[in-house]
Amino acid sequence: MSQEPMVRDTSSAVLELLAAGAPADRFSFLVEDARRRGAEGAELAGVERAARLGLSITSRWERHRRRETGLAALLEAVRDLAAAHQPEDVLLQSVARRARLLLGLDLAYVCYPDEEAAQVRVRAVDGRIARLEAGLTLPLGRSPAGLAMTDPVPLWTADYLTDERVEHSTAVDEVVRAEGLHTMLAVPLNRQTRPFGVLHVAARRVRGFTADEVALMSAYGDLAGTAVERARVLDRAAALRESGDAHARLLRLVLGGAELGELAEETSKLVxxxxxxxxxxxxxxxxxxxxxxxxxxxxxxxxxxxxxxxxxxxxxxxxxxxxxxxxxxxxxxxxxxxxxxxxxxxxxxxxxxxxxxxxxxxxxNSRAAIAEGQVRDDLLDDLLAHPDLSAQKVRARARRLGLDLAGPHVVVVARPEEDSTGRASVWAASYAYRRNGLKCLRHGTAVFLLPGSDPGDAARAVSAELGPLLRHPVTVAGAGPVTDPGAVRHGYQEAVRCLEAMIALGAVGRAGSVGELGFLGLLLSDSRDAQGYIGSVLGPLLTYDEQRLSELTPTLEAFFAAGGSPTYAARRLHVHPNTVARRLERIGELLGPDWQQPARALELQLALRLFRVREQLSGEPAGGR
Missing domain, CATH: 3.30.450.40 (GAF domain)
Structure with missing residues (x-):
């Protein structure tokens, strides 16, 4: 048999196979049949070449067929996505199902990232599952989802658990093992050019993805992202309509004379x-x-x-x-x-x-709970603005609120360093109510009238509670106590001066009272209680001298007058230096070891001067020296 007829017969056979749409393995039978008939050399090479060309044409036709099938499925998916509006969660479930069917895989799911918490939350799943259910949260990291979000292009792995490109986490690996997954493809869902979620398709066997399959899923991801964004817009519009309807319904209840309880019931149904x-x-x-x-x-x-x-x-x-x-x-x-x-x-x-x-x-606003809060504010406002109000009428107003202004009260002012009027107002009302006192807001400062006799303790209590709640410094000052409603205004003015002095001295965010500022508090105080100041500083010495007929106070005066020299002080007192040394030891025991520190020494010297001036003005002897 000549070579030419053999080649011609082979070409005809290839054409017949192509026309019949024969499977690829039929072309290999042509080569095997030629070998059985004894073809060799150039004749066999011609048959093999014809078979290869036929196989190539078949493969190309198969790729075109798969592409057309994929495009048809994509068009069908587009029709699904463009159908009547569905809520976002329902649409996501449809997206997952269609994605799984497009490539004939075992599982598909959609997840949204929470970048602040560095995790993803599964929103929809389709396929037979063991653990991968909607609502599950998983670490983000450099998983396929994380990589697809970082570089918004499709990413796939033939065998997830053995892929070293992936940053594995115990939680994700456990889920993958539980589901028996191997191959995984992650496709970003984009809002314009920014991904907002990731679509995964996965198989329970090791396989690869062709370029056409990746392109198909990428196109589907783009379409699905657009559809989800459209659903979100429509959901928001529906929510706005529902919100508007709810708002109108609630306002109709209000204007129709409804009670607060009816509003609460309607709100309970809404939410x-x-x-x-x-x-x-x-x-x-x-x-x-x-x-x-x-x-x-x-x-x-x-x-x-x-x-x-x-x-x-x-x-x-x-x-x-x-x-x-x-x-x-x-x-x-x-x-x-x-x-x-x-x-x-x-x-x-x-x-x-x-x-x-x-x-x-x-x-x-005449309801008891609201009105009482307003009346409390109004009462303190009146006490601050009108100190000449009738004390009897003020006490009567206070009694109606369950307050007794006959006892001692302190005035406390608190000034936050940042504007937090809303939070400070709510807390101040609650605090005053719990402490059975009054509150109001004046010039960005919370003002309290609280039962008690120690303004320093009251200021520190306010600071300890308000500062941590506002999370920024609050300067608090107290004054008092006051027992007369007419003195509340003076107490408020003293507290404000104390507050301003603390801020000027750099004590921002601290708490204190007029009495705790020493001689500065004496200057700030309206009462000018010099005797009280002398007693607070020199009390232990004066009491000791009075009870023991000793001369510790004159010795302390002489010590300061001598520039802190015991020897010169002894000369001024006409006593032996050892006597002065023993007296100074006793003074240290009574006043404390820090009495010679500059700040404390200044307080002592000022108190001694005031003590002597008062003695001289009263005409009484100042004591022996």
Whole structure:
């Protein structure tokens, strides 16, 4: 048989196979058949070349077929994504299912990163699963998801657990083993050019991905990202409509004369949780559902943060605090124990509820809990602005509030170093109520009238509680005590002067009182209690001299007059230096070891001068020397 007919027959056979769409292995049969017939050399080479060309054409047709199949599936997926609007969570589930079917793999899931917490949360899963369920959180790191978020291009691995390019973590590896996964492809879901999530497809066998498959999934990821963003926009629009409807419904309740309890019930339905409305002092005004009696104590710190940030803040497991306020004026706090997480829509609904409650509280500000807080503020404002008010009428007003102004009270002023009026106002109302006192705000300073006789202790107590809550320095000063309502204004002025002096002296963020500033406090005080100041500084010496008929006070005077020299002091006193030395030892025992330190020595010398001046003005002998 000649070579030419053999080649012609082989070419015809290849064409027939191509026309019939025969599988690739049929072309190898042509070569084997030629060998059996004894073909060799150039004849066999011709047959092999024809078979290779046929196989090449078949492979190309197969790639085109797969590409067309993939494009058809992609077009079908596009139709699904462009169908009627679905909520984001439902759409994500559809995205995961379609992605798994596109490549015929075992599993697909979508996760969103939380970059602050360096983790991802699974939002939707499709396929047979063991542990990889929606809601699961996993470390971000340099996993396929992390790498796809960092460099927003598809990334795949043929065998995840053995791939050294991946930064493995115990948590992720455990899930991969539990699912029996090997091959994994991660595709970023983009919002414009910025990824907001990652779509994963995975197989439970080791396999590779062709360039066409990667391109197909990348195109699908782009389409899915656009669809999810569209769903988000529509969800937000729907949420706004729902929020607007809820706001209108709540305001209709308010304007229709509803009570606060009715608003609380409607809010409970809107957010699916138990609700309690508290006044600025933490007193419950209305409750719907079950909340613990200790809810306010648990939430008080968070309530301050809520008023400072004007948004709901978490204050415990499932417990949220939302501010009820107008501008910087706090009217109360809404506590909510939710049956699920607080979504963005839920936060908007809480905002609608608190606005409606603020309107209601303003319209009905004669209610006991709100009115009492305002009346307390008004009473202290009147005491500060009108010191000539009738003491009898003031005490009567105080008694109606459960206060007794006949006993000693101290005035405390607290000035935060940063503007935090909202949080300071809410805390001040609660603190004054708990301490059975009064409060008001004047010129960015919280003013308290509190039962007690030690202004320094009262100032430190305010500082210890308010400073950590505001998280920035608070300077606090106290004055008093006062027992007459007419003296409250003077106490306030003394406390403010003390506060200004502390700030000028660099004691920002500290707490103190007029009496604790020594001779500076004497100058700042309206009472000018020189005798009290002398007693606070020289009391132990004066008492010792009076009881023992000794001369420690004159010895101390002589010691300072002699420039701190015991020898010269002895000459001024006409006694032996040893006598002065023994007296100085006794003085140290009575006054403390630091009595010769510059600041303490200055206080002692000023007190000695005042003591002698008072003795001379009173006409009484100043004592032997």
């Amino acid at each position: 699916d949780g138990a609700v309690r409305v508290c006044g600025t002092d933490g007193v419950p005004l209305a409750t719907t559902g079950e909340l613990p009696e200790t809810a306010w104590e648990q939430a008080e710190t968070g309530a301050l943060e809520a008023h400072g940030s004007c948004r709901p803040v978490p204050v415990g497991p499932g417990l949220w605090a939302a501010p009820i306020c107008t501008g910087t004026v706090g009217l109360g706090t809404l506590l909510v124990r939710l049956n699920g997480p607080l979504s963005d829509d839920g936060a908007q609904l809480l905002g609608c509820a608190t606005q409606a409650m603020a309107v209601l509280l303003l319209l009905h």
